[in-house]
Amino acid sequence: MPDKKMVDARCPHCGKNLMDETQISRETTVHLLAKQSWGEQFHLYLSSIWGNFKTKTVPEQKIEKGEKLELYCPHCKEELPKFHDSCMCGGKIYQILNKLGLFGNVFFCSTVGCRWHKMQNEQIPTGKTPSGV
Ligand SMILES: [Zn+2]
Numbered sequence: 001m002p003d004k005k006m007v008d009a010r011c012p013h014c015g016k017n018l019m020d021e022t023q024i025s026r027e028t029t030v031h032l033l034a035k036q037s038w039g040e041q042f043h044l045y046l047s048s049i050w051g052n053f054k055t056k057t058v059p060e061q062k063i064e065k066g067e068k069l070e071l072y073c074p075h076c077k078e079e080l081p082k083f084h085d086s087c088m089c090g091g092k093i094y095q096i097l098n099k100l101g102l103f104g105n106v107f108f109c110s111t112v113g114c115r116w117h118k119m120q121n122e123q124i125p126t127g128k129t130p131s132g133v
């Protein structure tokens with residue numbers, strides 16, 4: 001199952017690689033910028049393993065369960081694309097690309113502790129193809 005681990009996560013805006021050498025559970029991570037509702041910004045690292053919800057923050061940040069984060073690309077600083085519906089928990093559902101031969105879309109809720117996520121192997125509807133490495 002190639003989808004058990006994200007090996008090439010990309011920003012849907014600029015197409016740049018979001019994978020980072022920072023490790024969680026001895027695996028590479030997906031690097032994003034996060035913003036708390038009161039404007040505090042920090043780096044957020046998500047496990048690249050499907051179903052592993054461990055995160056790391058730099059600088060170390062207290063994020064409470066149930067807190068709703070805004071997520072941005074660390075390269076182009078754009079807020080990640082949001083799914084038209086919000087999560088059942090009221091949080092935003094963000095999209096990143098999982099480029100592994102085919103383009104896959106990964107959707108996940110940005111609420112801390114919410115486990116809603118989904119992977120879809122669909123062509124990106126915008127017609128914009130992320131540039132190569
Ligand atoms: Zn970007």
Ligand SMILES: [Zn+2]
Nearest residue numbers: 087089109114
């Ligand atoms: Zn949620």
